[in-house]
Amino acid sequence: MxxxxxxxxxxxxxxxxxxxxxxxxxxxxxxxxxxxxxxxxxxxxxxxxxxxxxxxxxxxxxxxxxxxxxxxxxxxxxxxxxxxxxxxxxxxxxxxxxxxxxxxxxxxxxxxxxxxxxxxxxxxxxxxxxxxxxxxxxxxxxxxxxxxxxxxxxxxxxxxxxxxxxxxxxxxxxxxxxxxxxxxxxxxxxxxxxxxxxxxxxxxxxxxxxxxxxxxxxxxxxxxxxxxxxxSDADIFKAKIYNQLEQDAKKAFIERWKELDEQATDANESIQQLFYYNMFYYRALDKDTKTTTPGVRKYYAANKFERLYKPELLDTLFVILNLWKVVNKGEELEGEDWSKNKKIRQTLDTLTSYPNEFWKYPVVIYYVCYRNEVNFEKRFALFLNKLLMELMTKYLMTPTINAVKPDILKLDSAIVVSIVPAFEFKVIDMPQLEPYIQNPNRNTVRMLLKTLAYEHQDDLLPAKWEIEHIFPQKWQTNYFTKESDSTIKEKIEHIGNKLPFEKKLNIVAGNGYFKKKKKEYATSKIGITNAMGTSDVMDWNVDSIMKRDIRVSDEVVKILNRWNNEYLNIPVDEDKAELPSEEDLARIEEFKKKGWI
Incomplete structure (x- = not known):
């Protein structure tokens, strides 16, 4: 009508x-x-x-x-x-x-x-x-x-x-x-x-x-x-759930909703967003891989709000929120050792620099499904690295949402079936990535720098850091006599000329040249930046950028290859004497045949 x-x-x-x-x-x-x-x-x-x-x-x-x-x-x-x-x-x-x-x-x-x-x-x-x-x-x-x-x-x-x-x-x-x-x-x-x-x-x-x-x-x-x-849609949902409860359950529901709202706000999330994440979890359970994302209210309103009235819904929202307490606020969850794992937290931090939100949905689903498994911490770490590897490689070469959207939705559905889900992403020949790493899309720079930085340190990067151009973006035109301005301008944006740098130190360093900024680099608590400050390098020019381009791209490709190969070759935990299951072994063989490992 x-x-x-x-x-x-x-x-x-x-x-x-x-x-x-x-x-x-x-x-x-x-x-x-x-x-x-x-x-x-x-x-x-x-x-x-x-x-x-x-x-x-x-x-x-x-x-x-x-x-x-x-x-x-x-x-x-x-x-x-x-x-x-x-x-x-x-x-x-x-x-x-x-x-x-x-x-x-x-x-x-x-x-x-x-x-x-x-x-x-x-x-x-x-x-x-x-x-x-x-x-x-x-x-x-x-x-x-x-x-x-x-x-x-x-x-x-x-x-x-x-x-x-x-x-x-x-x-x-x-x-x-x-x-x-x-x-x-x-x-x-x-x-x-x-x-x-x-x-x-x-x-x-x-x-x-x-x-x-x-x-x-x-x-x-x-x-x-x-x-x-x-x-918000969450306001509507609250009223819908409240109205269908028995009178003696309404007070407890409101108190729990208020607690969820307060905790979500403290974690820089919202109940509205939690419902959105949960929608992708429910879609995965239903094997829904359609690339069209439904509106949240329309999705939950289907079948007379059947999904909204699931008795476990609020519990699931609290579980999802726990994940974001770790990602957004760095909280350590009681009884969940993975939340203290520095490498997991580094990978999650790197994923937050992915240029869109599609990384979040498989992470939420994996956590909701398997957080109570005995070997969760180890498998979660490998899963996150594999996810980051797939997302990064695809976005480097095709910087659009559509490059990964269909594959992410397939992955969501695969996760609920297996703790070692199949990544049916297009296979990319790693050497093809090198030019994309050396001269990256601007939306991928922070992700690349985090990947590189975390290979050399255990601590998270400081909350406030900036992308530092080793050779300054503003330079004197007579500094180079053999290079055109257009060449210099292009090379300045290469990954070989960039470092993660604390905001306060970056302000002090300003737009000076390498010799002047080197002493500030040496005070940085970011490993790769500090190493630049304490190195024997005394000058920085276009040639230096090109050489570091190669070193950085080689190292990033090496990291991505390692993550990919480690995903299914999970080492045995001797204390728990856990061996790969028959399902794992069969999946390993399947993946080998397809060339995924």
Whole structure:
């Protein structure tokens, strides 16, 4: 069916009044009400200034408040996807005004006050169609934000008109401030009060965008919203899982979700990203090797969110997160020796410099599948080296995502079958790589330098390091008399002219020539850079770059060849007396026949 979107600008009175037949709902996956008193003040003062300038009822001008994106859910409610902050604030403002108007004794009320009391009531509460009697408990706005105490606070304020003087939540603070602002302006300019209420109800305009489905509404929201954090798929997933749980399980789920969120944030990840990684794990289990990557929400929504309701889902997300605690933060995991293995951590660090994220999915899947195996640490190290070797060689020669995407998806599916999965990547003759290593694509330089550096040291590179050009990028044109500027410019970007260098030392070294920078190299804690500083080399020129090009490319090819050959020839752990399984031996023979080892 075609997508249906209804757009029709409406006054505050008309839009909020539509809640009589279709109440407004702030759904579970929304974030809590977050407007500050500063934003509340801006809204009030802008509307007051608009009233003063427009002349109130005398002119039919309008003040645009923004859009509201919603859709009608299965309960006949207007589920707000975008605009909950604005709508909630308008309800609070109207309630503050209503409280002030009805506080005046009936005998002292003006005709205007009685008129606007009658106008405001059907924008906040359901009223009897025949008598006009207000049902103060039947509020037209209901917040269902998961695990949010503010839901009850908002309901109480709108029902009673009272807010706790000591409460620190945004609902209470903003409601009290609306009352203060209205009192202040009423005393300073009493003649304009009713003009202001009229302008708020009739001249303040909203643009409701009503979609036919939640997906359509979320798409519109993502397209329109550039003012802050967008709703993530994870927000939707949290609400979906929460709603299908038994009541006694909901509290435990929320506490666990909060813990996952906090730990993910601390590890520089997000729950949204964890769901994305898990999608590739589930796809591997289903042998899904399609190169088209589905949207996360669409993927989990299939079969009525069947995958989302798997009982082990949250456990798996925590497991995936543990991997990224090591990769992103260098944490050591209790009971997981691999996380202390310096060579594994070096390889993972090198993989983080791969130019796209396709390396992550097989690493996640391998870890989730085999982390509890006896020989995991050894096999994981060999698997990571093999993966890096395959990715690096392919990207050096064809620097695009498509160079490895199909092969990665095949590898994902192979991993869940065997702890020694087949890498069905195109075989590359290693000597062909040498020119690509010597004059590499700029996206591969950091990966190459890490590979080279970690061959000569056990420690990780410092967090802040830069690519150092041994011969500076800015040189005096008379420095070389026999070389053209174009030749020098090209050679400067070769791998033979580059080193990893601590950022602070690089700043000190500046754009000086080799003799001046050499003493800074000697203070570096990066092995290959320090070696350059303590070497007998006294000058650096184009010839030096070309010679080092050959040395570096030879060494990198040697490393890659070693990783490739070691992958299946796993040494026996004498303490555990583990021998290769029959499956391993058969796979070794298969790989030999195909020329992969």
């Amino acid at each position: 075609p997508t249906t979107i209804e757009v029709n600008k409406q006054s505050v009175e008309t839009l909020l009044g539509s809640g009589k037949s279709k109440p407004f709902v702030i759904p579970e996956y929304q974030r809590p009400y977050a407007w500050t008193v500063e934003q509340v003040e801006t809204l009030f003062e802008d509307l007051w200034e608009f009233t003063a300038i427009s002349g109130g009822t005398e002119r039919e001008s309008s003040y645009f408040l923004g859009s509201v994106v919603s859709y009608e859910n299965e309960n006949g409610e207007q589920e707000i996807i975008d605009g909950q902050q604005r709508i909630t604030s308008l309800f609070l403002l109207l309630r503050a005004i209503y409280t002030k108007l009805v506080a005046t004794a009936i005998s002292e009320r003006t005709a205007e006050a009685n008129n606007f009391i009658g106008k405001i009531e059907p924008t906040i509460w359901r009223t009897n169609k025949l008598t006009g009697t207000v049902d103060f408990k039947n509020i037209l706005l209901n917040s269902r934000v998961v695990n949010n105490d503010g839901n009850e606070i908002l309901r109480s304020i709108l029902e009673t008109g009272n807010a706790d003087e000591n409460a620190k939540d945004n609902y209470s603070k903003n409601y009290r401030y609306f009352q203060e602002l209205f009192d202040k302006h009423s005393k300073e300019n009493p003649l304009m009060v009713y003009q202001f209420i009229y302008a708020l109800l009739n001249q303040a305009i909203l643009l409701p965008i009503k979609a036919d489905t939640q997906d359509t509404a979320l798409t519109i929201f993502s397209t329109l919203n550039d003012r802050g954090l967008l709703l």
